[in-house]
Amino acid sequence: MSSPSSVDHHGKPGEHHFAHHFRSALHEFVTCKQGMWLFLVQEVLFFSPLFVAYFMFRAQYAHDFHLGALQLDWKMGALNTIILLCSSYTMARAVTASQRGEKSIVKYLAITFLCAAGFLVVKYFEYTHKIHDGLLPGKFMTNPELLAEAPKAAIFFSLYFCMTGLHGIHVIGGMGVIAWIMWRAHKGEFGPKYFTPVEMTGLYWHFVDLVWIFLFPMLYLVG
Amino acid sequence: MSHHDQHDDHEHGEHHILSNAMGLKILLILIVMTVLTVVTARIDLGHLNGPIAIFIACFKAMLVILFFMGMKYDSNDNRAFFASSFVFFGVFVVLTAADVFTRVGDWRTHGPELKATMMKEIQPKFWEDSEESLKRGATLFKEQCVTCHGSEGHGDGPASAGLNPKPRNFTLTADWKNGRTVTGIVTTLNKGLGSMPSFDNFPLPNRFDLAHYVLTLNAEKPATPTADQLKAVGVLDPSKDDGGLAAGGSSKSIPIEFAIDRYVEASKK
Numbered sequence: 001m002s003s004p005s006s007v008d009h010h011g012k013p014g015e016h017h018f019a020h021h022f023r024s025a026l027h028e029f030v031t032c033k034q035g036m037w038l039f040l041v042q043e044v045l046f047f048s049p050l051f052v053a054y055f056m057f058r059a060q061y062a063h064d065f066h067l068g069a070l071q072l073d074w075k076m077g078a079l080n081t082i083i084l085l086c087s088s089y090t091m092a093r094a095v096t097a098s099q100r101g102e103k104s105i106v107k108y109l110a111i112t113f114l115c116a117a118g119f120l121v122v123k124y125f126e127y128t129h130k131i132h133d134g135l136l137p138g139k140f141m142t143n144p145e146l147l148a149e150a151p152k153a154a155i156f157f158s159l160y161f162c163m164t165g166l167h168g169i170h171v172i173g174g175m176g177v178i179a180w181i182m183w184r185a186h187k188g189e190f191g192p193k194y195f196t197p198v199e200m201t202g203l204y205w206h207f208v209d210l211v212w213i214f215l216f217p218m219l220y221l222v223g
Numbered sequence: 224m225s226h227h228d229q230h231d232d233h234e235h236g237e238h239h240i241l242s243n244a245m246g247l248k249i250l251l252i253l254i255v256m257t258v259l260t261v262v263t264a265r266i267d268l269g270h271l272n273g274p275i276a277i278f279i280a281c282f283k284a285m286l287v288i289l290f291f292m293g294m295k296y297d298s299n300d301n302r303a304f305f306a307s308s309f310v311f312f313g314v315f316v317v318l319t320a321a322d323v324f325t326r327v328g329d330w331r332t333h334g335p336e337l338k339a340t341m342m343k344e345i346q347p348k349f350w351e352d353s354e355e356s357l358k359r360g361a362t363l364f365k366e367q368c369v370t371c372h373g374s375e376g377h378g379d380g381p382a383s384a385g386l387n388p389k390p391r392n393f394t395l396t397a398d399w400k401n402g403r404t405v406t407g408i409v410t411t412l413n414k415g416l417g418s419m420p421s422f423d424n425f426p427l428p429n430r431f432d433l434a435h436y437v438l439t440l441n442a443e444k445p446a447t448p449t450a451d452q453l454k455a456v457g458v459l460d461p462s463k464d465d466g467g468l469a470a471g472g473s474s475k476s477i478p479i480e481f482a483i484d485r486y487v488e489a490s491k492k
Contacts, residue, residue, distance in 0.1 A: 029238075030298070037301045044308035052315050056323050074261065081257050089250040092241055092291045099240045206291045213283045216257075217276035221264035 016194030029196050036200045040207050047211060050163050054218060057159065061152035068146065068156030069219060071135050073126065077220035080122050081212060087115030088209040091178075095202045098185065098195035105190065105198070109182040112205065116175045123168055130157070137161050160219055167215060170208045177201050239296035249290045256283050347464035349428035350405070350453055352435050360436025363429060367422065376440040386418050393440040404445045406452040408434035413456060427457050427468065 022028040058065045094108035134142035137158035146153045181201050184190065190198055260279045264272055289295040294302060349356070365374070371386065373379040376393035383390045391399065400416060401407040412430045415421035422430060438445060450461045460467030 033297075034301060034304075037297075037304045041304050041308040044305075045311060048312045048315055051312070052319050055316060056319060059320075059324075074264075078257065078261055082254060085250060085253045085257065088253075088287060088291050089246055092246045093243065096241050096243065096246070099238060203292055206287050209291075210284050210287055213287065214277075214280050217260050217264065217280050221260060222273045222276045 016189075025193065032196050032200060033203075036203050040203065043207055047163075047166065050159065050166065051214070054159050054163070057152075057155050061150075061155065064150035064152035065156045066222075067150040068135075068153030068160070069222065071130075071133070071143075071146070071153075072160070072220045073129075074220045076122055076126050077216050080119050081216045083115050083119050083122070084209045084212050087112045087119070088206050090115065091202050091205045094185075095195065095199050098190040098198040099192060101191040105185045106182055109178055109185060113175055113178045113182065116171050116178065119171055120168065123164065130160075163215055163219065167208070167211050170211070174201075174205050174208050177204065239293055241290060241293065245290065249286055253283055253286060345426075345428060345465045345468055348466075350431045350448070350458055350461070350466065356432045356435050357439065359429065360432035360434070363425070363433050364436050368433070371419070376437065388417060390419065393437050396441055396443055402445075403438070403441075403443075404448060404452075405431065405434045405438065406448045406456045408437055409456040427466075 016025070018025045018028040022031065090108045090111040094105050094112060097103075097105035097108055130136070134144075135146070135153075135157050136142065137160075138154050141147065141154040141157055178201060181197055184197065256279055260276055263275050263279070268275065288305070294305065346355075364372075364376075368376075369380050370382040371378075371380045371390040372393065373383065373390075378390040378392035380390065396403055399407060401410045409427075409430050411419065412422040412425070412433060414423075422433075425433075453461045453466075458466040458468070
């Protein structure tokens, strides 16, 4: 605490003092980033059981999965893909803006946040529609046509809800972090000297996009 | 170590700034790729559809990782970290596939046989003993029961070693918990018993085939089941030829069912 370099966290806006156990601000940044990548490694492994389950079951019940996938509205999925891609772009713009100390960072974070909200609204409509049609996981699947033609589509819908659900939770979490970063950017905490939280949030958000890039074709298109 | 770190900071730690023009270019390529996936997926390319979609997704992912996430300008450490997660994912896929798709060792040879055995249509009065029923029962028994109950039904199959109580010895008439009757055995198959799994994913007529076969392993013939006993094990209406099953029953999934679906798939090829 007495270390001169670690004291003032309430300095002038845009000023950041790196913690005393780092050699330099750059050292702190590089370390944070490494931690973030490790977290993302964990995230890949966190999602991977669902992907493995998907591949194994699809290999066994290709026909039923295909009929299940046909029940999803690919237009909704495509719309959400575009929304997330755009939000990834605006997130990248926010990072660039913070690195250059531009005020537009708040604007870009706000657009990213709105894209995320839009994504969830589309997802909400999809979910209610699926629930209405009895396209539910496992034994809860009550859609009469699928029960007769493709009973194993129930597994498809289990995976659909687990995968998009886990992804959706990540979107919601991301929105929380983006809102927080937006608030801090609004207070002028970030600038060319210090933008670590913005860049880390960016990495996380791009990862969320990354997962969707795979979920969309797997669930909506080829099934 | 500290020397190395300093070197590292210097070499790769410099902040890279993604230019707006570059960001926009990447976004446009990503959107074009999305349109491309949708278009290719809507053309029927048979087995190629899946791999193509995954390939395009990988390409898009690559762009996001390299440019939006800045991996192109990142340190080798971080590259190695992130790449390792996909290596482990690959290991996960390969090992799981190696397990799942080799689990039923003899499915290739027995597939068509078993498929022919599974009842597609309900035969009249399927709960009654008949020669075909016994034949189907023998095949199913060989496929599904011998691992525990042994090829002669002595309860001494290879998997019986670790089981307690032991699998039933079908050549004896004593100690049957659900009774040594047709409906008693079907009850066991419906519900399972102790460490014996249930086989309720088999069509009900096939469960009767198994029961008839199991009963031939001892010369003593049990009494024919009453209408009430039949109803209790799932023959909804024994006065009808189809047992009132035409309305359709439901089936649950347990691992054995995987095998059966694969037998059916295999025999299609």
